[in-house]
Amino acid sequence: QEPLAEIARVFRGTFVHSTQYAAVEILEDTVLGVDIEGKIAFIARAEEVARLSEIWGFKISDVKHLGKHRFFMPGLVDTHIHASQYSYTGTALDLPLLQWLNTYTFPVEANYKDLDFSQDVYTKVVIRTLKNGTTTACYFATIYTDSTLLLGEIADKFGQRALVGKVCMDVNNAVQCYKETAGDSTEETNRFIRALLKRKYPLVRPVVTPRFAPSCSATLLSHLGEIAKNNDLHIQSHISETKEEVSLVQELFPDSESYADVYLKHNLLTDKTVMAHACHLTDSELTLFRETGAAISHCPNSNISLCSGMLDVRRVLRHNVKLGLGTDVAGGYSPSMLDAIRRTLDTSKALTIQDPQYETLTFEEVFRLATLGGSQALSLDDRTGNFQVGKDFDALLVDPTVPDGPFDVFPKEDTKVILEKFLNLGDDRNIVEVYIAGRRVVPFQEAM
Numbered sequence: 001q002e003p004l005a006e007i008a009r010v011f012r013g014t015f016v017h018s019t020q021y022a023a024v025e026i027l028e029d030t031v032l033g034v035d036i037e038g039k040i041a042f043i044a045r046a047e048e049v050a051r052l053s054e055i056w057g058f059k060i061s062d063v064k065h066l067g068k069h070r071f072f073m074p075g076l077v078d079t080h081i082h083a084s085q086y087s088y089t090g091t092a093l094d095l096p097l098l099q100w101l102n103t104y105t106f107p108v109e110a111n112y113k114d115l116d117f118s119q120d121v122y123t124k125v126v127i128r129t130l131k132n133g134t135t136t137a138c139y140f141a142t143i144y145t146d147s148t149l150l151l152g153e154i155a156d157k158f159g160q161r162a163l164v165g166k167v168c169m170d171v172n173n174a175v176q177c178y179k180e181t182a183g184d185s186t187e188e189t190n191r192f193i194r195a196l197l198k199r200k201y202p203l204v205r206p207v208v209t210p211r212f213a214p215s216c217s218a219t220l221l222s223h224l225g226e227i228a229k230n231n232d233l234h235i236q237s238h239i240s241e242t243k244e245e246v247s248l249v250q251e252l253f254p255d256s257e258s259y260a261d262v263y264l265k266h267n268l269l270t271d272k273t274v275m276a277h278a279c280h281l282t283d284s285e286l287t288l289f290r291e292t293g294a295a296i297s298h299c300p301n302s303n304i305s306l307c308s309g310m311l312d313v314r315r316v317l318r319h320n321v322k323l324g325l326g327t328d329v330a331g332g333y334s335p336s337m338l339d340a341i342r343r344t345l346d347t348s349k350a351l352t353i354q355d356p357q358y359e360t361l362t363f364e365e366v367f368r369l370a371t372l373g374g375s376q377a378l379s380l381d382d383r384t385g386n387f388q389v390g391k392d393f394d395a396l397l398v399d400p401t402v403p404d405g406p407f408d409v410f411p412k413e414d415t416k417v418i419l420e421k422f423l424n425l426g427d428d429r430n431i432v433e434v435y436i437a438g439r440r441v442v443p444f445q446e447a448m
């Protein structure tokens with residue numbers, strides 16, 4: 001009998017993931033096979049291993065046992081991160097958004113004209129996020145095309161699944177040297193997309209990236225909407241992060257009914273759109289999101305660090321709008337998605353402090369948002385997000401009992417409790433291996 005596909009690896013042990021039905025499904029003593037294309041070929045109870053080895057033609061002696069307490073979980077999906085802001089992560093959090101952009105962010109981003117500087121920072125952000133378990137990242141770079149292509153090249157080299165955006169902005173920028181015209185921005189976006197697609201990186205795709213409505217003329221927004229539509233591309237931007245920004249958009253686009261309507265009018269709200277923050281959306285704007293299939297990236301560290309607002313995740317989910325989590329480095333001060341999970345829980349608890357009737361999010365729900373929810377928000381859930389057969393094997397091997405690790409495990413604790421401890425207390429020391437599309441990308445192959 002011919003095997004259906006060649007099996008590259010088989011693991012045996014505990015697998016934890018989210019499904020359509022369960023925020024956390026724990027599969028103990030399970031075997032999972034990955035084929036040579038990096039896809040999950042089978043996932044079954046370990047009793048089935050002999051039968052599976054016959055069907056698929058692997059040797060039982062090649063099955064890798066995870067060992068006590070270790071488990072696999074799906075890779076974390078960062079739906080919003082500024083690779084170009086990584087250099088100043090953890091600093092400059094003392095101004096509100098619009099001043100923060102002009103004072104810290106735009107001057108730093110202007111440095112990415114320099115390819116050596118870009119290479120250094122982009123290598124470090126890809127390594128840092130991979131070590132922290134980010135298997136998929138949706139990146140903002142800067143306005144510079146060649147530097148942004150370099151980010152794509154580095155993500156590909158290290159094997160990270162990535163959406164990479166050349167930032168577009170042509171108005172309202174106090175930093176004179178960090179500007180483009182609508183014409184240049186459009187042309188460079190086209191050049192970026194063509195060049196990135198030509199390289200045929202298997203896991204890296206371009207994303208059309210208007211910075212946000214206040215930074216873009218109506219002309220530029222409509223050109224970008226057109227480009228996304230003609231090439232069926234992802235779109236990312238920011239929306240309703242602060243109240244001041246919402247008022248500014250009302251002034252700048254008096255003919256639009258709402259902030260969301262500005263993007264809608266320019267063909268920028270689609271089922272491949274992800275908008276960061278969305279703290280201050282109205283019900284009718286959330287309805288527009290649901291109707292178009294556009295998603296929200298919840299960036300709680302940034303929302304709190306820049307005192308922007310608190311997104312009510314429950315309300316978004318009630319509207320049936322897709323939602324993932326984002327670090328929003330460097331408005332958010334942590335590049336780790338584990339931090340985004342914790343800040344999501346904190347924000348939900350703060351809403352409960354304000355209103356004791358509020359139904360606080362559970363850690364299980366937030367685990368789902370950080371994995372399957374993120375892949376759905378990026379419209380990549382046909383490829384990644386959980387351990388469904390046919391999806392790519394994007395996974396973290398978690399060792400809760402790593403020597404000198406950040407927390408302790410006691411004999412009576414089950415996998416669910418250990419998962420909760422890892423989500424609340426764990427860090428990159430516990431993430432002993434990372435796989436993306438079946439390839440082991442952590443530990444790194446070469447000396448860094």
Ligand code: GUN
Pocket residue numbers: 082097101105211212238241302328331
């Ligand atoms: N809105 C427009 N640009 C940015 C940015 O770089 N960071 C954040 N947090 N919000 C923005």
Ligand code: ZN
Pocket residue numbers: 080082238276328331
């Ligand atoms: Zn952002």
